[in-house]
Amino acid sequence: MKREGIAIETAGVSFAYQEGTLALADVHFRANYGEFIAMLASNGSGKTTLIKTLVRLLKPQKGTVRVAGREIGGYSQAELYQTVGLVFQNPNDQIFSATVGEDVAFGPRNLGLSETEVQQRITDALEAVAAGHLRERAIHHLSFGEQKRVAIAGVLAMKPSILILDEPTAGLDPAGEGMIMRLLHRLNRQQGITVILATHSVDLLPLFADRIYLLSRGRVLREGPAREIFCDRDLIAQASLRLPYVSHLLDDLNRLDGVPIEDVPLTLGEARVQLLKLIPDELLVKPPREEKR
Amino acid sequence: MKREGIAIETAGVSFAYQEGTLALADVHFRANYGEFIAMLASNGSGKTTLIKTLVRLLKPQKGTVRVAGREIGGYSQAELYQTVGLVFQNPNDQIFSATVGEDVAFGPRNLGLSETEVQQRITDALEAVAAGHLRERAIHHLSFGEQKRVAIAGVLAMKPSILILDEPTAGLDPAGEGMIMRLLHRLNRQQGITVILATHSVDLLPLFADRIYLLSRGRVLREGPAREIFCDRDLIAQASLRLPYVSHLLDDLNRLDGVPIEDVPLTLGEARVQLLKLIPDELLVKPPREEKR
Amino acid sequence: MFSLFSDFFACRDNLLSRVDPRAKLVVATAMILCVILSTNPALPFLVFLTCVAATLALRIPARLVALRLVAPMGIVVALALLQSFMAGGTPVCTIPIGPWRFTATHEGIRTAVLTASRVCGAVSVVLLLSLVTPAHRIFHSLRWFRVPQGWVEIAMLMYRYTFQLLDLTADLTAAQQLRMGYAGVRRSLASMGTVCGTVIIRSVDQAVHTHEAMVLRGYQREIPFGPMPPVTACACGGTALTVAALLLLYVAIGRVG
Amino acid sequence: MNHDGLGTTRLGPALFATAALLLCCPPTASAMHISEGILPAPWAGLWFALSVPFLIWGLRDLRVRSEKEPMFKSLVGLVGAAVFVISCMPIPVPTAGTCSHPCGTGMAAILIGPSLTVVITSIALLLQALFLAHGGLTTLGADIVSMGVAGAFVGYGVFRLATALGVPRWPAAFLAGLLSDWATYAVTSFELASALHGSASVGHTFVAVAILFCPTQIPLGILEGLITAAACRFIETRRPGLIASLKQPGGGAA
Ligand SMILES: Nc1ncnc2c1ncn2[C@@H]1O[C@H](COP(=O)(O)OP(=O)(O)OP(=O)(O)O)[C@@H](O)[C@H]1O
Ligand SMILES: Nc1ncnc2c1ncn2[C@@H]1O[C@H](COP(=O)(O)OP(=O)(O)OP(=O)(O)O)[C@@H](O)[C@H]1O
Ligand SMILES: [Mg+2]
């Protein structure tokens, strides 16, 4: 499945809703095969709208969307939805069957696959999201986190090469959030699936995203690796967001207290390294345990 | 409005849903007048269930709930709902009028107040949530953050002395989250309203909550100020939560690298102070600007 | 009412819930037919006792069973009284109340007892069926019995989203109640109208979202149904035996009296 | 079989007794569905046979419209769920401890038309029979005829007629709710009477049962009408055009 080149891109896409809200203005967006891309923006900035144009649920008034190099309009339904999969923000929108197994089977059955193939896909998809044991359960008896995973499995069963997720961690507690992010990371690295996610939570992104698109009011403010995005704190503030807390701390130390930090770190690990450089060795006590968590 | 004593408390409350899920088990909970209390727990731990027993939407199978020292069963509707107000998690589930002004007026009108009094209450409630300018707007044109604030205003218009909120910041971007938390803080400190909120986001709590109840699977794991709760990282892990990122960083430095940190800090400010103590002064460069953000 | 609407027990694993849903449907239908056709109250009462005993044996709380039986029982009592006093025939006793004289007749009482027994029997069969078979299995079986596709599709969607809309309704009602929306009849009606309207608007929005999600997964006008597993010989034989036994019972006691 | 005396000697006391019972025993007041087991087999079969053509009509409508408008099926399913939920809501009336429920058929007919209302009513009735022991499997046919067919067509007809006569939407909705509710009860009474009249005449039993339902059903019909009107008015203010758009192909997304 690993391929080179551009998986999906938009060129100069603009979209206005009927009442006249300009939700997207001249958006250039690109995801290469195998990348992990994040759209980062505050509420109402047009993430969902952009995502919907990427899967042809909305037709932009201006600009083009290309999937795997081809104009999106030229795809047949079956072709498009085996290439691009979308996981909605609210799992209830997406899970419409009564049981988990049935819901995951919906996509493959629509593709007209044989029953053994369908069963295989259900098994694989549920395994991939660590939800194999839920197969026979009724949807309305699942917890919110489980519903989220089942929703992802339903899309994975279509075997898309591009997986798009709208706020996959919204409403989840820290454990659930970490679980979903690691899951996506695994899908991305092990199965080579291109992952695009929309979010407004900043703390976990630097760990996972290859590139970030920073949106605000329907425009792309900046695009690049986490390091480039988060080095400009004014830009981040302009987008009504904040730095990850760890970066915030070291940025404050740097700006307000004059602690010399060249490169504001983005993750816990980086911050530790930076701080250790500054703290004299003689202050350190023998580490109690040399465990690596 | 400022009073002394216990505003609301539960003693040994247990609640099981009909199909047998034990959602609360022997919960002792107490909020004094003027306190800012947080219930901290992961998804499905019983926060919503506990909140519902506090406003008599659910009747616990065991234990008692007392509001202002009186058994909750003894209150009349009008009395109870002018004492305790509840803001639901999803603003869509509690805003049901066509315009903002009308929605806020719902409660006061039902109390049979005079029209001038009703108008006064609308003005006050909307001012309190910094949404005076939204008064004439149609609900479905509001952003998510605005809807949340209007939902709070609708409850404030009942003039409760105890305000309970179920995950008030869920789904909000960092700017909106900060705004709501500061708003609640202001209501608490300036108007003396007792605030009780349920949440699973840990980073902002230490700044605001006087006391935290850590719940897990329907039980109170621990109760106390943020400092006491977050000093026990095993307990936090047991509740499927995590430390605030800042504390996490300094805790890691302490445990893994042997940096001597006695009291794991909880907020950015505390962390800065602690780190500055460790970094030799000669390493500091002259602070570029002495601004206080 | 909301709390009653739960299929939690149907999803539990037990002896009866493991039986092929098609077999259960056939047997249940046969039982209800026997009950309805029976002219002897003994057979329906026997069915009633069997079903209630089975329900309790599966450790379903007696309270739940009782709650679900209350509504039909109320009707039974009302109708039984009506019939006892309305049918003509041999008077059994007369109770004077106020200006009227109540005359219960022999025939009337007989009909009343029969009707009552039929209601009890039939209701308990349905109750047992619903407590050991999740609705989605029933729908699948109905599809297998050649019930039209459109009907089953709508049924499955309705079933799935009923739970969600029930939650919404509960929240909306609670939110209104906490702001005194149910103080007095006028306010109650207005509040309830609002809830109905909101639920309908929400359902329309949800329909749009659901449809979008379905399209993205290749929906083409019909929800595909997976094949039901083939009927096992065991289920087949079991069904045949049970139905035969029922028939025997019916012939033996159902037609007497 | 002294029919003359029935009106005075038997009907009166019977009515008195049962009406008293209905008031003492709240669940019976919600007896809008005929319980499982009440109808003798031939009657149950007859009502089934009567309901089938309407179901076929509804399903054909469903097929035709979902060809034109792919979203139509999910729309019917979801609106069906909404109406079902509404019909499970207790009407908050503090009198005599009644806890009755609206039928919702008038509302549904206004929204998606009568033939499809029959379809969703049949499903709702099946779910209620299974989960709440309201109504039953063998009485499904009779319940479909009274609630689905009578309720939906009367409600829809009244609404169309009223709007055609220039009555504003929400009074029209009130009439639709009211009359669909009463129609349902009238037909239910007839069904009960025809099956259970025993040695008394159908007509007399019908009158008896109908009068019996009166104390609860007249106010409940009015309440249902009021709720339907309130809901319609609310939808009109929150989503102007939604009700109209649901009926035309291509609408619904508004
Ligand atoms: N169906 C709609 N009709 C009209 N305007 C809409 C519609 N959906 C969204 N909008 C508007 O378009 C803008 C972008 O909305 P969008 O939902 O794409 O934002 P988002 O980034 O996904 O926000 P969130 O984080 O809240 O999901 C917002 O101003 C919103 O109010
Ligand atoms: N209406 C209900 N019927 C049955 N079980 C329920 C119901 N509501 C909640 N539960 C169960 O009770 C437990 C506690 O649920 P509750 O909603 O109180 O948790 P919560 O802490 O509010 O979770 P969340 O963060 O997801 O809102 C969960 O296990 C849940 O599955
Ligand atoms: Mg969005």
Ligand SMILES: [Mg+2]
């Ligand atoms: Mg909750």
